[in-house]
Amino acid sequence: MTGPTPTRALRRTGAAVAAVAALALASACTGSTSGGANDDPNAETTITFWHGWSAPSEIKAIQGNIDAFEKAHPNIHVKAVSNITDDKINQALRAGGPNAPDVVSSFTTDNVGEFCGSRAFVDLSSFMKKSGIDAASTFPAPQLAYTQFEGNQCTLPLLSDAYGLYYNKKSFADAGISAPPRTMSELKADALKLTKTKGDGYAQLGFMPNYHGYESVVSHFAAMWSPTYFNDDGTSNVAKDPGLKAMYLWQKDLVDSLGGYQRLERYRNTFGDEFGSKNPFMTGQVAMAIDGEWRGGMIDDSDSDVDYGVAPFPVPDDQAAQYGKGYISGTVIGIASTSKKQNAAWELVRYLTTDTKAVVDFANVIHNVPSTQDSLASSDVDQNPAFQEFIKIAQNQDSNTTPSSPNGGAYQLTLQNVGYDYESGKNTDLQGALDKAAEQIDADIAQSQ
Numbered sequence: 001m002t003g004p005t006p007t008r009a010l011r012r013t014g015a016a017v018a019a020v021a022a023l024a025l026a027s028a029c030t031g032s033t034s035g036g037a038n039d040d041p042n043a044e045t046t047i048t049f050w051h052g053w054s055a056p057s058e059i060k061a062i063q064g065n066i067d068a069f070e071k072a073h074p075n076i077h078v079k080a081v082s083n084i085t086d087d088k089i090n091q092a093l094r095a096g097g098p099n100a101p102d103v104v105s106s107f108t109t110d111n112v113g114e115f116c117g118s119r120a121f122v123d124l125s126s127f128m129k130k131s132g133i134d135a136a137s138t139f140p141a142p143q144l145a146y147t148q149f150e151g152n153q154c155t156l157p158l159l160s161d162a163y164g165l166y167y168n169k170k171s172f173a174d175a176g177i178s179a180p181p182r183t184m185s186e187l188k189a190d191a192l193k194l195t196k197t198k199g200d201g202y203a204q205l206g207f208m209p210n211y212h213g214y215e216s217v218v219s220h221f222a223a224m225w226s227p228t229y230f231n232d233d234g235t236s237n238v239a240k241d242p243g244l245k246a247m248y249l250w251q252k253d254l255v256d257s258l259g260g261y262q263r264l265e266r267y268r269n270t271f272g273d274e275f276g277s278k279n280p281f282m283t284g285q286v287a288m289a290i291d292g293e294w295r296g297g298m299i300d301d302s303d304s305d306v307d308y309g310v311a312p313f314p315v316p317d318d319q320a321a322q323y324g325k326g327y328i329s330g331t332v333i334g335i336a337s338t339s340k341k342q343n344a345a346w347e348l349v350r351y352l353t354t355d356t357k358a359v360v361d362f363a364n365v366i367h368n369v370p371s372t373q374d375s376l377a378s379s380d381v382d383q384n385p386a387f388q389e390f391i392k393i394a395q396n397q398d399s400n401t402t403p404s405s406p407n408g409g410a411y412q413l414t415l416q417n418v419g420y421d422y423e424s425g426k427n428t429d430l431q432g433a434l435d436k437a438a439e440q441i442d443a444d445i446a447q448s449q
């Protein structure tokens with residue numbers, strides 16, 4: 001098994017930047033499509049499929065599914081193009097023409113709001129209805145949340161990512177801790193117990209809470225409080241949501257309790273690359289880490305001797321009954337509105353996203369979480385106990401995601417900046433910062449429309 005390529009995995013921490021910088025799509029594509037669903041899906045045809053996977057094992061895996069699809073649909077030939085970024089997607093969809101893709105897969109879920117709002121991708125609702133697919137019963141709720149915007153189901157999930165807690169079993173045993181923490185207060189107590197200082201630094205850190213840490217970003221932490229980012233009318237709710245504020249307070253308390261922002265930052269700067277063999281959890285520099293399902297495969301394939309366990313990330317003490325939930329993200333796939341072969345394109349999208357064997361086989365090879373209810377429940381899914389913990393997180397009814405927005409992940413960038421200033425002490429007025437953030441989010445959305 002292989003972990004995600006850096007471009008794929010980094011979307012979790014850098015997708016908001018890409019969403020803001022890359023997409024000038026709304027004004028360029030709205031109402032400009034020349035495509036349509038008038039083609040005969042039973043006719044001999046060739047469709048172009050763009051995707052972002054680039055590692056040899058990943059390309060082999062997706063090609064295996066394409067081969068199976070072509071065997072089942074001998075009249076439809078698929079030309080697959082790998083290592084495609086959202087920048088390339090946007091350029092092609094703006095330009096249109098014969099070289100534009102028919103089917104597009106993106107790692108950047110934050111861009112779904114723009115893909116849908118600009119009509120760059122077609123609404124798949126009518127295709128699903130025609131095929132007898134009920135989205136609500138086929139896909140888990142978080143996956144549906146990040147694949148649609150304002151009722152426009154312009155993408156579907158194609159494999160998922162779930163976030164949980166990795167913990168060092170030996171460090172736990174040495175510290176006399178018998179089980180992973182289930183609540184935030186237990187996480188704090190364990191993090192303090194597992195931390196070993198060395199001079200003005202650390203020999204081992206129990207947990208790295210800083211927002212510049214690997215995967216320890218606002219959205220991943222906040223999911224444990226199940227915040228409501230937007231009101232029903234689309235305006236920002238971040239200044240009023242009690243869970244979001246509680247998350248910032250919890251993180252700041254943990255930062256201060258573990259030695260303070262500056263001390264933690266100095267230690268963080270000694271960490272190796274997140275996706276290399278010197279990842280701080282894999283080297284034993286940290287005893288607990290928030291991370292996704294791919295980490296287990298990376299550890300197993302590496303020379304690291306860390307004896308690790310996996311559990312759901314802890315929940316707030318007043319939400320102990322919801323232990324088991326987590327943050328969910330993933331890859332999305334849709335049909336370009338410029339495509340003139342949308343019916344044939346739909347056959348490929350339907351196969352890749354709803355055929356249980358196709359979803360399970362692909363998930364097993366690239367070590368990602370399946371994205372349908374049936375594939376999650378399949379006995380053919382990787383039965384590794386650590387991986388199965390992420391299956392459970394993905395199936396948990398309280399797991400959640402960050403909602404789509406018309407200007408991509410701009411609101412997440414705004415909230416991340418609030419976190420940077422608050423954890424470092426640059427801003428001590430959290431409520432005031434959240435009030436300003438809400439105003440900024442609303443202004444940014446208004447400007448984008």
